[in-house]
Amino acid sequence: MQGAELRAKESCLERRSWNGTEPAWLKRWRIQSGASGFRKSQPGRSGQEARGWGALIPPPLFPPEDPQADSSISPLPHLESKIQQTHSLARLLTKYAEQLLQEYVQHQGDPFGLPGFSPPRLPVADLSAPAPGHAGLPVPERLRLDEAALAALPPLLDVVRRRQAELNPRALRLLRRLEDAARQARALGAAVEAVLAALGAETRGPQPEPAAAAAAIAAATVTAGVFPAKVLGLRVCGLYREWVSRTEADLGQLAPGGPA
Structure with missing residues (x-):
């Protein structure tokens, strides 16, 4: 009984920790790096499997720079x-x-x-x-x-x-x-x-x-x-x-x- 309650709590925490919506910068990073992203929880899967391979690839500390974000930056040296x-x-x-x-x-x-x-x-x-x-x-x-x-x-x-x-x-x-x-x-x-x-x-x-x-x-x-x-x-x-x-x-x- 205690094991079933513990799994229920873990499943609840997982659903609270990720609401199924990726930030835009994370989506761009995932596409550029080839990471598979996150998957929604599915019944009968362990916590790590439910989170998908994205859980094994830590996101970058800062969003990747967009080369088009600042048009004043030139690839040629000044x-x-x-x-x-x-x-x-x-x-x-x-x-x-x-x-x-x-x-x-x-x-x-x-x-x-x-x-x-x-x-x-x-x-x-x-x-x-x-x-x-x-x-x-x-x-x-x-x-x-x-x-x-x-x-x-x-x-x-x-x-x-x-x-x-x-x-x-x-x-x-x-x-x-x-x-x-x-x-x-x-x-x-x-x-x-x-x-x-x-x-x-x-x-x-x-x-x-x-x-x-x-x-x-x-x-x-x-x-x-x-x-x-x-x-x-x-x-x-x-x-x-x-x-x-x-x-x-x-x-x-x-x-x-x-x-x-």
């Missing part, structure tokens, strides 16, 4: 966010570029790294250091120069890596840094190009293929000898650091909290 992310990337790569330069010098032997050693600043085809008047140009024009330099750097860094693989085959960390630098320069250049597009700046016209200049430099380093090849690699690593640092400074003019 311009300010895009600039901030690119600036952060440039700042990080500036540190990596300094580490690459130090690593390169450590593996070249004397006189590299000695106090007072001043290697000749060899010219690099299609790439030079930022001009003295670079900082006085409008920001979009500076960013276009940054993007062009970043596009020219990856094939040059690849040339340096291949030459160092011959001269210092055991310098695995240096070789890895050079490979990473080429990939990072491409990524930063693409991010700067996206910022320029978001700013509505005019795109650059047709440019010479950087790989052609890099191929000419690679052929020249083979016949130039070991020391000139090392000096050229030092020059390329130095230019990489200068242009990444210059890009960071130029993006800082646009980043939130930067100079007006």
